[in-house]
Each structure stands twice: as structure tokens, then as C-alpha cells.
Amino acid sequence: MIDKCNITIESGKGGDGMIAFDNNRKADGGNGGDGGSVYVIGDTNVYDLSKLSELKKVKAQDGENGNKNKKTGKNGDDLEIHLPLVTKIFNQDGTELLTVSKSNIKVKLLDGGKGGDGNFTLRGDGWDGKMSRKKGGLGSIKDIKLELNFKSDAIFLGFPNAGKSSIVNSLSNAKYKVAPYEFTTLNPQLAVMGRYVLMDLPGLIEGTSKGKGLGLDFVKHTKYAKLLVHCISLENINIIDTYNRMRKEFLKISEGLYSIPEFVVFTKADIFSNEQLVLKKKELSKVFKDAIYISVYRKEDVNLLKEELKKRLSSISNSVV
Ligand SMILES: Nc1nc2c(ncn2[C@@H]2O[C@H](COP(=O)(O)OP(=O)(O)OP(=O)(O)O)[C@@H](O)[C@H]2O)c(=O)[nH]1
Ligand SMILES: [Mg+2]
Numbered sequence: 022m023i024d025k026c027n028i029t030i031e032s033g034k035g036g037d038g039m040i041a042f043d044n045n046r047k048a049d050g051g052n053g054g055d056g057g058s059v060y061v062i063g064d065t066n067v068y069d070l071s072k073l074s075e076l077k078k079v080k081a082q083d084g085e086n087g088n089k090n091k092k093t094g095k096n097g098d099d100l101e102i103h104l105p106l107v108t109k110i111f112n113q114d115g116t117e118l119l120t121v122s123k124s125n126i127k128v129k130l131l132d133g134g135k136g137g138d139g140n141f142t143l144r145g146d147g148w149d150g151k152m153s154r155k156k157g158g159l160g161s162i163k164d165i166k167l168e169l170n171f172k173s174d175a176i177f178l179g180f181p182n183a184g185k186s187s188i189v190n191s192l193s194n195a196k197y198k199v200a201p202y203e204f205t206t207l208n209p210q211l212a213v214m215g216r217y218v219l220m221d222l223p224g225l226i227e228g229t230s231k232g233k234g235l236g237l238d239f240v241k242h243t244k245y246a247k248l249l250v251h252c253i254s255l256e257n258i259n260i261i262d263t264y265n266r267m268r269k270e271f272l273k274i275s276e277g278l279y280s281i282p283e284f285v286v287f288t289k290a291d292i293f294s295n296e297q298l299v300l301k302k303k304e305l306s307k308v309f310k311d312a313i314y315i316s317v318y319r320k321e322d323v324n325l326l327k328e329e330l331k332k333r334l335s336s337i338s339n340s341v342v
Contacts, residue, residue, distance in 0.1 A: 022208055024169040026074035033057035033081040033097035035134035035157025038142065041089035042151075048144040051088045053157040056133030057081030057097035061110065063124040064103035068211060070169055073102065081131075084157055087139035097133055106172040107245065113164040122172065122245075130165075134158030171209050171242040173220035174334050176281070179252035179267060181205075181224025181234075184288035187317045188252060189221040192327055197221060204235060209242045214327065217334055220246070227266055230273035240275055247337040248330070249281040254288050255301065261308055284333060285309050286326065291316035 036053025043049045059081050073079075079102065085094030107122040110130075119128060137155030144150045177185040181203035190197055193212035198205055204224055212219045220242065223235040230237070243249075249271075257263040264285070272279040287305070290298060302314060313329055315322035 022069040022210075023071040023074045024069060024171075025167065026070045027164065027166050028073060028076065029078040029162065029164050030059045030100075030102070030131060031078065031080040031162045032059050032100075032131040032133040032160035033083040034160045035136040036084035036086040036094035036097075037156045038137035038139035038154035039087035039089065040140045040152060040154045043090075048140040048151040049089055049091050050139035050141055050154060051090070051092040051094065052139045052142055053087045053136030053155075054084030054094035054096040055136045056084045056157065056160045057099040058129055058133045059100045059102070059131040060127045060129050061102045061104055061108075061119075061121055062127045063106050063108075063121045065106060065124045067103050067105045069105060070108070070167055073104075073167065081133055081160070083160070084133065084136045086157075087136070087154070091139070091141045093139075094136060096136070099133070101127065104167070105169055107170045109168045109170065111166040111168065113166070115166075118165065131161045131163060134160045170244060171211055171220055172218065172245045173211060173242075174217040174246065175248040175250050175330060176220045176222055176243050176246040177250045177252055178222055178225060178271075180226065180254070180263065183224065183252040183254045184317065185224070185252045186210075186221050188250075188286065188288065188315070188323075188326070189219050191317045191323045192330070193219060195221075207235060209239055215331065217331070225267065225270055225274075227270055229270055237274065240278060243278050243281070246281055248333055249278070249283045250330070251283050251285050252288050253285065255292060255314070256289060260287075260305060264309075282333075282337065284330070285312035287312055287314045289316060290314045290322065291318055 033056025035056045039050030041050035081100035082097030084097045087094050104121045110118045135158040137157045186197045187199050189212050192214045195212035206223045210221045226234040
């Protein structure tokens with residue numbers, strides 16, 4: 022997934038006005054059409070900047086020149102750049118230009134050049150107007166930098182191998198890589214559960230805050246999340262300690278991350294017999310009042326988690342998109 026790119030944008034040039042005469046030698050040259058403008062628009066069907074990063078430059082269409090018979094040239098088509106949520110746009114010098122955080126809202130970045138007047142518009146009484154026309158206005162050109170911060174409703178975090186990707190896959194149509202070793206997930210990955218966007222993240226370890234493991238690049242993507250799903254494998258011998266160590270790491274990473282409402286999900290429930298699980302739950306419920314226990318291999322567990330997530334997310338606020 023490409024989450025950064027530099028690109029040159031250019032609006033269309035206005036078409037030139039025309040000098041033309043009808044059969045009675047009267048001025049009848051039309052005006053040039055306006056050049057297309059450049060817009061950006063948030064689009065939830067776009068997931069990263071890869072398409073855009075392949076293009077060095079994008080340009081709106083030029084307006085067509087005016088024509089005889091007072092015909093105005095066709096306006097150039099606007100260029101709409103569809104961007105994933107949330108994309109921050111910066112000027113070349115690094116100052117922030119705008120943030121695209123809502124879908125389907127169009128924002129203009131560059132105006133197209135105005136079409137030039139033809140000699141019919143400029144005709145006047147004398148000869149001068151009849152022989153004059155205006156050239157179309159030039160388009161504008163600008164270098165911008167784009168940076169994508171993934172926007173999701175719920176983020177899935179925890180130690181490596183906790184089963185985060187397995188859960189995200191089971192809740193959605195995603196088929197992200199799952200494997201029995203640490204750091205299988207290397208980058209944030211998005212999945213859709215009904216009207217909600219889920220984000221599976223790389224595993225965190227103690228020291229992530231200091232750049233250990235896969236580092237801190239992921240933090241910017243967590244900013245908009247409404248719910249932090251903290252996944253803890255029941256394989257851990259001391260679960261309360263595992264939980265506390267991760268909470269401390271969240272705080273060291275950022276206060277913003279630490280303060281996202283948390284929902285604890287205990288994973289791999291199938292490794293215990295029913296009797297063992299009842300005992301585990303009894304012990305853990307003293308500390309974790311409303312945690313959920315799931316095995317991704319049990320449909321009823323997955324459905325229960327899905328309903329619980331929907332309930333929590335709908336009570337927190339509207340979906341991000
Ligand atoms: N028995 C059992 N194994 C599970 C369950 N969920 C996941 N696993 C296994 O646990 C291992 C790790 O699963 P992942 O989903 O890759 O874990 P992760 O937390 O995304 O791991 P990283 O991306 O490395 O942080 C895989 O071998 C999974 O098959 C479960 O409910 N029960
Ligand atoms: Mg993973």
C-alpha cells in the first residue's frame with residue numbers, strides 16, 4: 022500500500038478567442054471555452070495512493086478555442102482526483118494545504134484558465150474590436166505532497182501472533198495473511214464489516230515506543246479510531262500481566278492511542294476445554310468485566326463479536342465514512 026506520494030497538478034488552459042467574419046464582413050468569432058479546474062474528492066472505494074503515485078503529473082483538460090458563427094469553444098473537463106480517507110495534502114514547502122477526511126465532498130485546488138474573448142464579443146463599433154481577440158488564460162500548475170492516514174472505526178492491536186488478522190478476516194471478506202509466527206502483518210490493512218471499517222495492525226511489543234519491532238509508523242493511522250480492540254491470546258500464562266504490559270506500551274506510544282475506548286478480546290478460546298474455559302473466564306472476569314472470548318473457528322463466537330462490535334461502535338458515533 023502506498024501512503025505517500027508527490028505529484029504535479031495542472032489546471033486546463035482557457036481556449037483562445039477567435040477572429041472570424043460572416044458573409045457581411047461582420048465579426049462573428051466565438052469565445053474560447055474555460056480550462057478545466059482541478060478538484061480533490063474523498064472516495065471510500067480508493068484505499069491507497071498507488072494509482073496516483075504512478076503518475077508524475079495529472080492535468081485537467083484545456084478549453085477549446087472559439088469558432089466562427091459566434092460559437093464558444095467547449096469547456097475543458099475538470100479533473101477530479103479521488104483520494105482515500107484520510108489524505109493530507111501539503112504544499113511543496115511542507116505547509117499543510119488541506120485534509121480530505123469526508124467522502125463525496127469536492128474541494129477545488131486549482132482554477133482552470135478563463136476562455137479568451139472572440140472578436141464577436143470585442144466587436145464594438147470601430148475596426149479595432151473586429152480584428153482583436155483574447156488568448157485563453159493559462160492554467161495553473163502546482164506541486165503537492167500527499168500523505169495517507171488510514172481512517173477506520175476500530176483498530177485491532179496486541180502482541181504479535183495474538184490472532185488479530187485471523188479475527189479481522191473472520192469479521193469481513195478480507196483474506197489477510199495469517200501465520201504461526203510473529204510479525205506476520207507488516208503494514209496496516211483495512212477491512213470492511215457492514216458499514217464499519219476495521220484496521221488490522223502489526224503486532225506491538227514492549228519497546229515499540231522506542232522504535233523496536235516494526236516501529237511507530239502505524240500511529241498516525243490510529244488517530245480517527247473510535248474503538249481499540251485489544252486482542253490477547255489465552256495462550257499467555259499470565260494474562261493480566263500481558264494486558265498491563267501492553268497498556269503501558271500504548272501509553273508510551275501516545276496518549277491519544279491510550280485514551281481510545283478499549284474493548285478486550287481474548288483469542289484462541291478453542292485451545293481450552295469448555296470446563297477449563299469456564300474456570301478461566303471466572304478468574305479473568307474479576308478484572309475484565311465485559312471482555313469477549315473467541316475462537317475464529319467457531320461461527321457463533323465470531324457472530325457474537327460482530328454484534329458486540331456493532332453495538333459498541335454505533336453507541337460511540339456514526340461510522341467514519
Ligand atoms: N487455535 C487457534 N489458533 C488461532 C486462532 N486465531 C488465530 N490463530 C492462529 O494464531 C496464529 C497467529 O494468527 P494471526 O492472525 O496471524 O495473528 P496476528 O495477531 O495477526 O499476528 P501478527 O500479524 O504477527 O501480529 C496463526 O497460526 C493462526 O492460525 C484461534 O481462534 N484459535
Ligand atoms: Mg497479523
